[in-house]
Amino acid sequence: MFETWDVSHWSLIRQETIGADEKYWLAHPTDGQPWLFKANNIHENAAGSWSQREDFAEKLGGELATAMGIPCARIEFARRDDELGCISLNLCPEGWELQTGVVVLDGLLEDYEPGYTARNRVRRGHSLENIRWALEGYGPPPGADVPSNFDAFDVFAGYVVFDAMVANRDRHDENWAVMRPPPGSGRPTLAGSFDHARALGSTLREAKITALLQEEGVPKWCYRGTAWRFEHDPEHGCPTLVDIASRALRMVAPAVRDHWLGGVADITTTKVASLTSRIPDMSVVVSTFIEQVVTTNRRRVLDGC
Incomplete structure (x- = not known):
């Protein structure tokens, strides 16, 4: 079983202000x-x-991302006093500055409207094209296990492929970031992937999951996974997560596409089951659902990208 760390007596550094949920460094x-x-x-x-159980999604998301070769935050199960959750190791090297996508795009585009504002329901400006433009000149995350010629957008394309695999609809403009080193210390980079708490159906109650399994409704549920956090035309609806992944892979070199699809192919049902079996307190219903979600999306990505 994956270990649960007791962090009750760890010193508080500060409260994290980004995001709607309470988080503490x-x-x-x-x-x-x-x-x-x-x-x-x-x-x-x-x-x-x-x-x-966002901790299920975070831990499994981190393990699956690593298996695909996606640079990501290290995740551990954790308990703080009477609260269960997870902890993620800081991605940003000491002395570096982390800037979320909303900051990067706001500095690049005139009148950029952050995705968290009510006026920007169609996420205008948060497009793959603008993200590629914003990442020009950036390198991959430090220590990333990717080919040496990959740039930041090559890696970001892997992030949206991973999102399609794990049904992560939450890649908004504060759920990706860049990192800037101290002056004269090298070029800025993309940050590793983080915050997968809404992946793998973490918002579903077990009764709903049971119904989906009994009705063989998991494929239909997966097909409803839209990339609503990216720019879209409201008259034509949101693209699916697989649509966005396919579009991203058409924007990179064939070798980059082959690299990420090879990572997808490596995520077999046996691999997923070997991870879910190590999750403390995960029911058979939830583990079966997660295995079916990843298997379904794996096939959709390989067929559609």
Whole structure:
């Protein structure tokens, strides 16, 4: 089983201000490295309470991304006092500055409207074309296990392919970032992938998952996975996650496309099952659902990209 770290006595560095959910940067007691703690959301209603297990999605997302060769944050299960959740190791090297996509695009485009504003429901400006433009001159994340000739957008294309695999609809302009080194210390880079908490159906209650499995509804659920966080025409609807992945792979060299599709092909049902079997407290219903989601999307990506 994957270990659950007790971070109850780790020193608080600061609260993270990006994002809607409460998150805290904590210092590892041995080496002082900063880790971000995120507790699972607890929902209350007349029937009682239930935990949205974002930690499942974060941990499995990180493990699957690593298996695909996607640079990403290291994730561990964690407990802080009576709260369960996960921690992610800071991606940004000491002395570097991390800037989210909203900052990068705002500096590039006139009148850029962040995706979190109510006026920008169609995510105008947050397109693959603008992201590629914004990443010109940037390198891959430090230490990324990708071919030496890959640039930042080559790696970002891998991120959206990964999103299609794990049904991650949440790649908005604050869920990707760049990192800038101190002056004279090299070129800026893309940051590793982070925040996969909404992937793998983490917002679904187990009763809904059971119904999907009984009705053989997982493929239909997967096909409804839209890339609504990217720019789209409201009259024609949102592209699917696979559509966005396919479009990104058409924007890169054939060798880059082959690299990421090779990573997709490596994610077999056996590989997914070997990971879900190590998740503490994961039910057979949830593990079966996740295995079917990834298997379905793997086939869709390989056929559609």
